[in-house]
Amino acid sequence: MMDAGRHPNITLLTYSEVEEISGYVGNFKVRVRKRARSVDVDKCTGCGTCEEKCPRKVTDDVFEVGLGTRKAIYRPFPQAVPAIPVIDRESCLWFTKGRCQVCAKVCPTGAINYDQEDEMVDFEVGNVILATGYDPFDAKRIPQYGYGKYPDVFTSMEVERMLAGAGPTGGRVVLRDGETVPQNVGIIHCVGSRDEHYNAYCSKVCCMYSLKLAHLVQSKTGARIYDFYIDMRTGGKMYEEFYKRLQREGSIFINGRPSEILPEDGKLSIYVEDRALGEQMRVPVDMVILSVGLQPRHDARDVARLFSISSDSDGWFKEKHPKLDPVATMTDGIFIAGCAQGPRDIPESVAQGAAAAARVLTFIRRGEVKAESATAVVDEMMCVGCGQCIPTCPYTAIEFIEDRGVARVNTALCKGCGTCTGTCPSKALSLRHFTDWQLLSEMLGAMYTMRAMEVEV
Amino acid sequence: MTETYEPKIIGFLCNWCSYAGADLAGASRSKYPSNVKIIRVPCSGRVSPELVIRTFREGADGVMVLGCHIGDCHYGTGNHRTAHRMPLLQAMLEFTGIEPERFVFKWVSASEGEVFAQTVRDLTEKLHQLPPMAEVLERKGAV
Numbered sequence: 001m002m003d004a005g006r007h008p009n010i011t012l013l014t015y016s017e018v019e020e021i022s023g024y025v026g027n028f029k030v031r032v033r034k035r036a037r038s039v040d041v042d043k044c045t046g047c048g049t050c051e052e053k054c055p056r057k058v059t060d061d062v063f064e065v066g067l068g069t070r071k072a073i074y075r076p077f078p079q080a081v082p083a084i085p086v087i088d089r090e091s092c093l094w095f096t097k098g099r100c101q102v103c104a105k106v107c108p109t110g111a112i113n114y115d116q117e118d119e120m121v122d123f124e125v126g127n128v129i130l131a132t133g134y135d136p137f138d139a140k141r142i143p144q145y146g147y148g149k150y151p152d153v154f155t156s157m158e159v160e161r162m163l164a165g166a167g168p169t170g171g172r173v174v175l176r177d178g179e180t181v182p183q184n185v186g187i188i189h190c191v192g193s194r195d196e197h198y199n200a201y202c203s204k205v206c207c208m209y210s211l212k213l214a215h216l217v218q219s220k221t222g223a224r225i226y227d228f229y230i231d232m233r234t235g236g237k238m239y240e241e242f243y244k245r246l247q248r249e250g251s252i253f254i255n256g257r258p259s260e261i262l263p264e265d266g267k268l269s270i271y272v273e274d275r276a277l278g279e280q281m282r283v284p285v286d287m288v289i290l291s292v293g294l295q296p297r298h299d300a301r302d303v304a305r306l307f308s309i310s311s312d313s314d315g316w317f318k319e320k321h322p323k324l325d326p327v328a329t330m331t332d333g334i335f336i337a338g339c340a341q342g343p344r345d346i347p348e349s350v351a352q353g354a355a356a357a358a359r360v361l362t363f364i365r366r367g368e369v370k371a372e373s374a375t376a377v378v379d380e381m382m383c384v385g386c387g388q389c390i391p392t393c394p395y396t397a398i399e400f401i402e403d404r405g406v407a408r409v410n411t412a413l414c415k416g417c418g419t420c421t422g423t424c425p426s427k428a429l430s431l432r433h434f435t436d437w438q439l440l441s442e443m444l445g446a447m448y449t450m451r452a453m454e455v456e457v
Numbered sequence: 458m459t460e461t462y463e464p465k466i467i468g469f470l471c472n473w474c475s476y477a478g479a480d481l482a483g484a485s486r487s488k489y490p491s492n493v494k495i496i497r498v499p500c501s502g503r504v505s506p507e508l509v510i511r512t513f514r515e516g517a518d519g520v521m522v523l524g525c526h527i528g529d530c531h532y533g534t535g536n537h538r539t540a541h542r543m544p545l546l547q548a549m550l551e552f553t554g555i556e557p558e559r560f561v562f563k564w565v566s567a568s569e570g571e572v573f574a575q576t577v578r579d580l581t582e583k584l585h586q587l588p589p590m591a592e593v594l595e596r597k598g599a600v
Contacts, residue, residue, distance in 0.1 A: 310533055330533055374499065392502070394533035417532035418503030422542070434499055439508060443467055446494035447515045450465040 005081040015086060019120070021307060024413045025333030025369055026126045036116040038087035039073075043111035046083030050103035050112065051075065058091045065157045068168030073103050078166070087114075127333045127360040130317060131353060132303060134339035137192030137199070137292040144260045145191065145290055151176035152268060153261065153288045155191075156206075156213060163216050173220050175287055182223050182286035186270045187214055188258055189229040193293030201314060203293030204343040207233045210291040211242055214251050217289075225251040226283050228258050228272055236345070254281070261288055294343045307334050308396065316342045327356040331395070332369070332413075335359055374416035374433040380406045382428035389420035389429055464518035464584035466493040466577070469508070471501045473531035474566045475523035481570030489574040490581040493521070500524065502535035506546040509560065510553075514599065518590045519559045519580050523573070526564040536564070554597060558583050559590070 004010050013032055020031040056072035063077045064070070072092040075085050093100035094114060104112040139147035139155050147153045152175050165171040174181055187210050193203040207229065214225045227246075232253070234240045247253065258272040267284040274281050296315035297303070304311040309329040310318040317336045320328040327335050335356040338349035363369065376397075385405040390398045397413035398420060400406075407429070409420075418431035427436065470476040476497050482489060498504055501524025512520050522543055530536040543562035551557045561580050565573050 313528075330531075392538050394530075394535055415532055417500035417535040418498065419500060419532070419535045419538050422503045422505040422508075423538065431499070431503060434503060436505075436508070439496060439498065439503075440511065442496050443508070443512050443517075444515060446467055446496065447465065447512075447517060450492075450494060451516070454463065454465075 001079065001081040012082060013121070014080075014082065016121075018303075018306060021128070023124075024410065025363070026412075028125045028128060028333065030123055030125055030128075032121045032123075034119040034121055036118050037084070038089070038092075038112065038114055038116050039085055040111040040113050040116070041082070041084055043109045044084045044107075045109055045111075046085075047108065048075075048083075048085075049106050049108065051085055053102050053106045055100065055102060056091055056093050058088070063161075064168050065155070065161055067158055067161055087112075127335065127363055128307065129335045129337055129353075129356045129360065130303065130307065130309075130340050131337045131356075132297050132300065132340045134294040134343070135297050137203075137295050139191055139290045139292050141198060142191065142290075145188065145258075145288070146261050146263075146268075147290055150261065150263055150268060150288075152182075152286060153290065156209060156289055156291045159213055159217065159289050160209075163213075163220070171220070173217050173287075180286070181221050182217075184226065184267075184283075184285040185214075185217055185221075185223045185287045185289060186226045186228065186258075186268070186283060186285040187289045187291060188270070189227070189291050190257065191290040191292045192295070194230060199293055199295055199314065201343070202233065203295075204233070205345045206291040206293055208236070208239055208242070208345065210289075211246050213289060213291075214246055215242075215249065218249060218251065223286075226270070226285060227251055227253045228256060228270065229253065230255075230257050236347075254283070256281075294339060297340070300340070307331065309334055309336070316340070327352055327359060333363070369412065371411055372414060372416045374431060375411045375414040376409045376416065376418065376420050376429055376431045377411075378407050378409055379428045379430065380404065380408075382426050383407055384426050384428070386425065388425065389423050392419045392423045394419070462585075462589050464492050464581055464587075464589070465516065466519040466521060466580060466584070467512050467517045468493050468495045468521040468523060468577075469498050469501070469504045470495050470521075470565075471524040471531075471536070472497055472499050474525035474529060474564075475501075475573065477567035478523075478565045478569050478573045481567065482574045483570075485570050487571055487574035489577040492519075492581050492584075493577050500530065500532050500535035501539040502530075502532070502537075504539065506542060506549070509546060513550075513555055513559070513590060514594070516589075516591045516594065518584045518587070519561065521561045521563070521576065521580065523561075523563055523565045523576070526566055529566060555590075555593070556587055559587065 005012055015037050016032050016034045019033050021028055023029045050073050051071050054071035054073045057069045059066055060068050060070040073085050073087045089095040161167045162169045162173050189206055189210055192198045214227055218225050234243045255275045256272040258270045260271045262269050268288050270283045272281050300315050309331050312318050317340050319326045319341055320330055327337055337352040337356040338344055383406040387400055389407055395413045395415055397410045398407050401408050418434055421429045421431040501522055504522050509520050524536040524539050547557050547560055550560055563576055
C-alpha cells in the first residue's frame with residue numbers, strides 16, 4: 001500500500017466515489033466525487049497530532065468492530081494510505097455543537113479546513129479494475145445463535161481484533177467483561193454460508209481462518225477448542241497439513257451444524273447433532289466464535305450497473321468466462337479482481353490482482369484494440385430514426401445522431417450479437433457476416449438441399 | 458399427403474449455447490432425425506420474425522429458434538429480446554394460418570445436447586401429424 005501511495009504514476013483517490021462513467025475501452029470518462037474530509041490533503045503531513053489531541057471519542061464500528069474507540073478526527077486504521085485523517089462530521093464537536101476546533105489549533109501546517117466541500121474530479125482512463133471486496137455476513141440475522149443477545153457470542157472479526165497486539169484488548173482473548181479468560185471455546189463454521197436461508201454458496205475462506213483462530217486462541221488462552229463444521233474444506237497449499245496440526249494440538253472437531261445456542265448454568269450451551277456419532281450433543285462453553293461468511297458489498301449491484309457489467313444471482317460481479325477469462329468482464333476495458341468476483345482467499349486475490357493488472361498492461365503496451373469484425377452497421381439512407389435499436393443493444397453501442405436523425409453504431413463497443421439487426425423494422429441495420437441476405441441465402445440453400453434429397457427418396 | 462413425406466426443419470441456433478449444444482448432441486452420439494438443417498446465428502436476438510416467416514414461405518415444415526437460457530446470454534441480454542419477440546410471433550403464426558406447433562422457440566444450453574436431440578425428435582414427430590407446408594402454401598395460393 002505504501003508503494004502504491006508513493007508511486008509517481010499512481011494517483012490515489014481515497015474517500016471518493018465514482019459518480020459517472022461513460023465511453024469505452026481506451027476512452028473512459030470518469031467523474032469522481034472526492035468527499036470532503038475537512039483536511040487539506042496537500043498541507044497535511046500525516047503527523048497524527050490532531051488525532052491525539054481530539055477530545056471526542058466514539059466507538060469504532062468498522063476497524064475495531066465495536067470493541068474499541070477512535071477519535072472524531074481519525075484515520076480508518078494505523079497503516080492507512082494515505083496517512084491523512086478525516087473528520088467524522090456526525091460526531092465532531094465543532095460540527096455538532098459549534099465549539100472545540102482543537103485540531104485546527106494543534107495542526108502544525110494549518111491543514112484543517114472545516115469549510116471543505118465535496119469536489120468533483122473528471123478524468124479519462126483507458127481501463128478500469130474493480131476490486132471492491134466483500135461485506136462480512138451480519139451474524140445478527142441468525143437469531144438462534146444469539147449474536148448481539150448473548151454477550152459472549154463473538155464474530156470471527158471481533159476475535160481477530162482481540163488477537164491483534166495493538167488491538168482493543170492488547171492481544172488478550174477475553175469475554176465481553178474484558179477480564180475473564182475463556183476455558184472452553186466453541187467455533188461455529190458456515191455462519192451465513194451454505195445455508196439456503198442466507199447464502200447458499202460456500203464462502204471458501206472460513207474453514208481456514210477458523211482453524212487459524214482455533215490455533216491462536218488455544219495458544220493464547222490454553223482453552224479447549226470445540227470446532228463445529230459441516231465439511232472441512234482445506235483445499236490449498238499446506239492447508240490440509242495445518243488442519244492435521246490442529247488435530248494433533250488437541251482441538252476437538254465435531255461434524256455438525258449447531259442448531260441453537262442457549263445460556264445455561266452461566267455458560268453457553270451449543271446444541272448440535274454430531275453426524276459422525278449420529279447423536280444429539282450439548283456442549284457447554286464460555287465463548288462462542290461465529291465464523292461469518294463473505295457476501296457481496298451492499299452496493300455491488302449499483303456498482304455493476306454503473307460500470308455496465310453483470311452480476312450473478314448472488315450479486316458477485318460476473319466474469320467473462322469462469323475458467324478461461326476469470327478477471328475480464330463482458331465489457332471491454334473493465335476488469336474485476338478479488339472478492340468482488342466471489343469468495344477468494346488472500347493468495348487468490350493477489351493472483352487475480354496481478355492478472356488484472358497484466359491484462360491492462362497488455363492493452364497499454366499494444367496501444368490499439370482489436371475490434372470485432374462482425375459488427376452492426378446502419379444504412380443511413382434506410383434508417384428512419386425510430387430508435388428501437390438503441391435500448392436493445394446490450395453494450396449501449398448505438399447512439400442517436402440528432403442532427404441527421406439516424407442511429408449510428410460505435411464499432412469499438414459493438415460485439416456483434418445482431419439483436420439490433422433483428423429488431424430494425426426498416427432493415428437499415430445490418431450485421432456484417434450475418435446480413436439478412438447471407439442468412440436468407442443460407443436458408444434457401446438448406447431448403448434446396450432438403451428438397452433435392454426428397455426427390456431422391 | 459405423400460407417403461414419403463419427411464418434414465423439412467430449419468433451425469436458427471445461437472452460436473454460443475445452442476449451436477454448441479447441437480455439437481454436443483453429435484459428439485455424445487445422441488440420435489435425432491436428419492430432418493433438420495442448422496443455421497448458425499451469433500445470438501437468438503439476431504433472428505427477426507421476418508426471417509422465420511420467410512423460411513415458412515420457402516416451404517419449411519418447421520422452424521426452430523434456439524438460444525441460451527436467460528442469464529447465460531453471451532451478450533448479456535440479447536436473448537431477452539428473443540423472449541419478447543418469439544411468443545408474439547408464435548401468436549401471429551396462428552393468425553396467418555400456419556399451425557403454431559410448427560414453430561419451436563426454446564432455450565438450449567451448450568451442455569444440453571440431449572435436450573437439443575429431444576427437441577428435434579419431438580418437432581419431427583409433431584410435423585409428421587401435420588400436412589407438408591408445401592400443401593398449406595398451395596392451398597392458400599401462396600405458390
